Amino acid sequence: DIQLTQSPSFLSASVGDRVTITCRASQGISTHLAWFQQKSGIAPKLLIYAASILQSGVPSRFSGSGSGTEFTLTISSLQPEDFATYYCQQLKSYPLTFGQGTRLEIK
Amino acid sequence: EVQLVESGGGLVQPGGSLRLSCAASGFTFSNYWMSWVRQAPGKGLEWVANIKFDGSEKYYVDSVKGRFTISRDNAENSLYLQMSSLRDEDTGAYYCARYIRETTRDYYYMDVWGKGTTVTVSS
Numbered sequence: 001d002i003q004l005t006q007s008p009s010f011l012s013a014s015v016g017d018r019v020t021i022t023c024r025a026s027q028g029i030s031t032h033l034a035w036f037q038q039k040s041g042i043a044p045k046l047l048i049y050a051a052s053i054l055q056s057g058v059p060s061r062f063s064g065s066g067s068g069t070e071f072t073l074t075i076s077s078l079q080p081e082d083f084a085t086y087y088c089q090q091l092k093s094y095p096l097t098f099g100q101g102t103r104l105e106i107k
Numbered sequence: 108e109v110q111l112v113e114s115g116g117g118l119v120q121p122g123g124s125l126r127l128s129c130a131a132s133g134f135t136f137s138n139y140w141m142s143w144v145r146q147a148p149g150k151g152l153e154w155v156a157n158i159k160f161d162g163s164e165k166y167y168v169d170s171v172k173g174r175f176t177i178s179r180d181n182a183e184n185s186l187y188l189q190m191s192s193l194r195d196e197d198t199g200a201y202y203c204a205r206y207i208r209e210t211t212r213d214y215y216y217m218d219v220w221g222k223g224t225t226v227t228v229s230s
Contacts, residue, residue, distance in 0.1 A: 034216045036152070043202055043223055044144075044152060049216035087152055091215035095168045096142075096154040 002026055002090050006099035012107045017078045021102045023071045023088035032092040035064055035073045038101075039084045047086075048073065080106075109133040109219050111203050116224030123193050123228070129186040129203030129221055137161075137181035140206040142217055143188050145226075147199040156188065157206055170196075193228045200225050 003026040013019050023033065031051035036044035046055045048064035051071055061076040075082055083106050088099040115127040129141070143155040156177040157166045165177050176189040186203050201224055204217040 030213075032213075032215055038152075043220040045220075046216060046218050049207075049218075050212075050214045053214070055216075055218065089152070089154075089217075094157075094166045096157070098152040098154065101151045 001095055002029060002093060002097055004088055004090055004097055004099035006086075006088060006102050009100060009102060011102060011104045013078055013104065014107045015078050015080055019075050019078060019104065021073045021086055021088075021104075023066075023073070023099050025069045025071075025090055025092075028068045029090045029092035031067045032090060033064075033066070033071050034089045034091060035062075036087045036089065037082075037084045038087065044087065078104075109205075111205065111219055111221035113201060113203055113221045113224035116201065116226045118227045118229065119193055120230050121194060121228055124189070124191040125193065125226060127188040127190065127201055127203075127224055127226070129188075131184045131186065131205075134205070134219075136179075136184040140208055141177075141179060141186045142204045142206045143177060143186075144202045144204055144217070144220075145197075145199045146202070146223075147196070150199070155201070158186070190226070193226075195228050198226060198228045 005024045007022045033051045035048040038044040047058050047062050052064045063074050065072050086102045110132045112130045119125050142157050145153050145155050158177045174192045178187045203221045205219040207216050207218050
């Protein structure tokens with residue numbers, strides 16, 4: 001199975017900050033990686049797919065990069081509505097797996 | 108509007124069974140792979156199962172193999188998850204999601220999710 005490790009697991013930041021979340025895969029997954037945002041008690045929302053393609057309707061302050069085993073999600077200028085938990089997911093092979101999540105909180 | 112609505116969750120005793128449903132609308136259901144993803148209380152996301160658009164291929168996470176069965180009825184625009192031999196660790200929210208496979212561009216992702224239905228396994 002492909003393991004995904006996100007770092008950090010917890011992040012405290014302020015409105016307007018630039019933040020980066022990293023996702024490392026235990027083996028190469030090309031660009032078969034997606035990023036999701038989840039707010040408490042609500043279904044996950046797709047932000048990025050194919051490592052760097054912004055899902056329709058997602059603000060351009062979100063961006064993704066990487067290939068192989070290392071990926072990043074960057075939020076260029078945090079907005080109040082961005083405080084949530086973020087997950088990466090690999091879709092290279094079954095079983096599909098998620099990272100453990102990064103909780104982004106207001107400083 | 109593209110929409111997925113799950114139902115069928117509830118309280119069940121360990122060893123019991125439950126059938127979840129997911130009603131799809133706003134898109135041609137029979138053209139898409141579909142997924143089930145779950146989330147234990149306070150925990151992260153876990154993919155559970157995938158099914159091909161015509162039902163001919165099915166994939167499961169190891170922890171549910173032999174206990175859960177994913178199926179679909181394209182005439183009814185519905186996805187199902189039959190769960191049996193339920194365990195405490197199966198407790199959580201269950202989401203259905205549309206699974207996009209753009210093989211020509213090598214893109215794979217889950218773009219639409221339902222709001223989820225909650226399963227509680229407890230005596």
